Amino acid sequence: MEEQSQFVVKHEGGFTLLEMIISLTIFLILAVLTPLMFSAIFSTSGQPLHHQEISLFFEQADKELQGSISAEKRWDRLYLIQPDGNEISYEKYGDRIVRKVNGAGFEIILQDIQSFRTEHDQHSVELIVQAHEGIFTHKAILIQPYLNQWKTP
Known part of the structure; x- marks a missing residue:
């Protein structure tokens, strides 16, 4: 049997760098598109x-x-x-x-x-x-x- 060192602790509950990049990209896309959607919805004719x-x-x-x-x-x-x-x-x-x-x-x-x-x-x-x-x-x-x-x- 393999023994684990008492100093090595595994944290399985955190986010990876890839997950953070994907979530940040989705957030930025929504932040850019939201004002455009509001201006299209609430715009008046010329x-x-x-x-x-x-x-x-x-x-x-x-x-x-x-x-x-x-x-x-x-x-x-x-x-x-x-x-x-x-x-x-x-x-x-x-x-x-x-x-x-x-x-x-x-x-x-x-x-x-x-x-x-x-x-x-x-x-x-x-x-x-x-x-x-x-x-x-x-x-x-x-x-x-x-x-x-x-x-x-």
């Missing part, structure tokens, strides 16, 4: 976001319109003359509305639209955007601070 983008476009255009000296429509583009002499234009380019300053630059203001029109008279400008969700309009009043100042003799 419509509310696009509606917010259109509202933001109207707000930005409204600020520039109210600070403009004049506004005019040429070649289906809206041109705004600023007090500092800059000319800002809004135009449809493909399925986007782009903003240019003095004919240079190319800032995309709004995407995924079908049409963009402007109608204006002496005191107001109406912006009309047609997107997949419908037609959105916004009317801004031209303040024109430099034309309304009192002249002193």
